[in-house]
Amino acid sequence: MTTTTPSPKALIAGRVLSGLVIAFLLFDAGIKIARLGIVGETAVQLGWPGDPGFWAGLGWLLLACTALYAWPRTAFLGAILLTAWIGGAVATHVRIGNPLFSHTLFGVYLALMLWAGLWLRSPALRLLVLPAPARD
Template identity: 35%
Template sequence: MTTIAVPAGTRTSRSVVAGRVITALTTLFLAFDAATHLVRERHAVAFNDEIGAPDWFPVLCGAVMAVLLVAYHVRRTAVLGAILLTAYLGGATAVNIATGQPWGNVAFSVATGVAVWAGLWPRDERARTIL
């Protein structure tokens, strides 16, 4: 059996496909979350009321998330988008902890942040060189 040498630093097509699948799933979730905030879906508004945020806050959060998702998918700004998505999700984690939400909510926001990087890592050389 013959083996083919793969140069160091290159990714196999399987890892790139895995990165794209993770990115797609993460994007679907975050886009859905952004949309629920933008249209002021009742659960988003109820949580907003629970934490005492102003009425405009869910719409702003949804708009920020939508812009960050676009940045995450534009090749030139993908790393910046991932950094800013991680920061956004860090804020969500902090709000969940500060308002006494179930630890599952906290873990989910952290896991989503990890998924953002897990999707970008295999498909973007710049992401790998940064870290």
């Protein structure tokens, strides 16, 4: 067993963290795709267009990025794309001056869960960040 192989507990914790992030993002994508009125109303308050078609398109994009994150072979790419998505949300909240800990940093909390979940469940990510020591 190498140091990069996750323990059973770490693997479960990683899957739980990733599952929570995936569930939240699926909900977020779903309400955009379903063209619920609250999406457009909230978007206008945040300074974005309220057009339901615009948000449905973004919902499909979010769904694709979330699917990439959920699939183990593409999880790293999905994590990078979702981090960019979340960064845009954080920037929006900073721009309009929303409360720091509840609104602005929510995306940061979500991104930390996203990467922690991937770290715990992905030996490849740990090898990429912490290469195995050379053998003599």
